[in-house]
Amino acid sequence: NAGVMQNPRHLVRRRGQEARLRCSPMKGHSHVYWYRQLPEEGLKFMVYLQKENIIDESGMPKERFSAEFPKEGPSILRIQQVVRGDSAAYFCASSLGQVLAGNEQFFGPGTRLTVL
Amino acid sequence: TQLLEQSPQFLSIQEGENLTVYCNSSSVFSSLQWYRQEPGEGPVLLVTVVTGGEVKKLKRLTFQFGDARKDSSLHITAAQPGDTGLYLCAGALMIQGAQKLVFGQGTRLTINP
Numbered sequence: 001n002a003g004v005m006q007n008p009r010h011l012v013r014r015r016g017q018e019a020r021l022r023c024s025p026m027k028g029h030s031h032v033y034w035y036r037q038l039p040e041e042g043l044k045f046m047v048y049l050q051k052e053n054i055i056d057e058s059g060m061p062k063e064r065f066s067a068e069f070p071k072e073g074p075s076i077l078r079i080q081q082v083v084r085g086d087s088a089a090y091f092c093a094s095s096l097g098q099v100l101a102g103n104e105q106f107f108g109p110g111t112r113l114t115v116l
Numbered sequence: 117t118q119l120l121e122q123s124p125q126f127l128s129i130q131e132g133e134n135l136t137v138y139c140n141s142s143s144v145f146s147s148l149q150w151y152r153q154e155p156g157e158g159p160v161l162l163v164t165v166v167t168g169g170e171v172k173k174l175k176r177l178t179f180q181f182g183d184a185r186k187d188s189s190l191h192i193t194a195a196q197p198g199d200t201g202l203y204l205c206a207g208a209l210m211i212q213g214a215q216k217l218v219f220g221q222g223t224r225l226t227i228n229p
Contacts, residue, residue: 004158033217042122042204042219043159056214091158099208100146100215102166107151107158 002027004094004108005074012114019079019086021111025094032075033093033105034060034067043091049075082115089113119143120207122220129195130228137190137203137223145207148188149217150179153202195227 005024013019025032030051035043045059049069060067064082069075079086089112093105121140129135139148147166151159163172165181165188172179176199178191192199205220 006158035219040222040224042221043206045216045218048214056216058212058214093158098215099217100210102147102164104149104161104164105217106161109156109158112156 004092004106006092006108006111008111009109010112010114012116013082014116015083016081019082019113019115021077021079021090021092021113022074023077023092023094023108024074025092026106029094029096029106031095031097031103032069033095034075034077035091035093037089037091037110046077046090079113082113084115087113087115118221119218120205120220122205122223124223125221126224126226128226128228131196132194135192135195135225137192137205137225138187139189139205139207139220140187141207142186143207143209144185145209146185147208148181148185149206149208150188150190151204151206153204153222159204192225195225197227197229200225200227 007022032049034046037043047060047067048056064080066078089110091110092108095103095105097103123138149164150162153159163179168183168185170181176193180189203223206217208217
């Protein structure tokens with residue numbers, strides 16, 4: 001009964017490199033969400049995906065950031081040409097269905113990205 | 117601007133005391149969740165409240181959803197050091213045609229032995 005899995009747990013990149021964060025949702029969940037958290041702050045929504053579709057990317061910067069959730073395999077959050085301001089904890093959550101239908105989101109342990 | 121205002125942001129009290137954390141908004145939510153987050157980990161869901169006026173208890177924790185479904189509170193009785201952590205409220209609603217779960221800023225709670 002594995003929960004949401006994320007890897008890597010910690011990622012260090014130099015400015016200008018690419019960061020790829022992976023998320024495997026809970027078994028049976030087809031809805032995936034990515035959030036970003038800065039120290040001492042709450043979670044900020046980035047993007048909501050269902051299998052092979054981006055449903056809502058209103059919280060994701062239009063440049064350098066992209067996300068996918070392929071038919072097979074984990075969801076990927078990709079940050080190109082990272083800058084120091086991208087340093088944060090990135091959390092993935094999954095749910096059985098949409099939030100307004102009463103479906104709860106379950107979170108992974110997060111990936112802590114540090115940009116040097 | 118913060119859609120969901122959580123207060124206080126920091127709270128440090130002695131073991132055995134009672135405390136209440138508040139989540140307030142001018143928006144109506146279809147449901148509201150409370151999470152607890154330990155350092156270096158992801159948020160863990162504590163409870164979901166759905167009905168206006170609903171009260172749920174989880175051992176020494178009491179959660180209440182406001183009658184108008186715009187606010188919520190978390191009350192902890194006889195706090196213990198193990199209650200230390202970051203408490204987050206999150207409300208589900210529709211924003212510009214998209215379903216969203218919006219989070220408060222969090223309350224960092226420290227219980228001193």
